Amino acid sequence: MKELGEAINESLADSDQIAEVVSRIKEGGYDIFLVLEATIGVSKPGEGNDKTSMVTTLTSNPEFKISEQDLKFLKSLRIKIEDDAA
Numbered sequence: 001m002k003e004l005g006e007a008i009n010e011s012l013a014d015s016d017q018i019a020e021v022v023s024r025i026k027e028g029g030y031d032i033f034l035v036l037e038a039t040i041g042v043s044k045p046g047e048g049n050d051k052t053s054m055v056t057t058l059t060s061n062p063e064f065k066i067s068e069q070d071l072k073f074l075k076s077l078r079i080k081i082e083d084d085a086a
Contacts, residue, residue: 001040008038031067 012018018034025032066074066081074081 001042004040005038012036031065031069033065 022032022034071081
């Protein structure tokens with residue numbers, strides 16, 4: 001299951017079409033981040049759904065960025081971000 005999750009993540013990361021669309025969004029002056037979640041169901045033939053195992057795969061080390069706009073919003077809510085976290 002871990003290999004399948006990694007293969008899905010790599011195929012999306014290597015997609016020229018996704019990279020081109022993300023590039024156009026950035027050229028438009030926007031910051032972008034993409035979070036995808038995949039739920040994979042696995043069962044052996046003949047087994048009922050009650051024995052199906054469900055595994056959710058997520059990127060193992062997501063990048064965390066805070067933009068100036070994020071900081072302004074958090075400040076408006078009176079939430080302070082420490083310097084080492086920003």
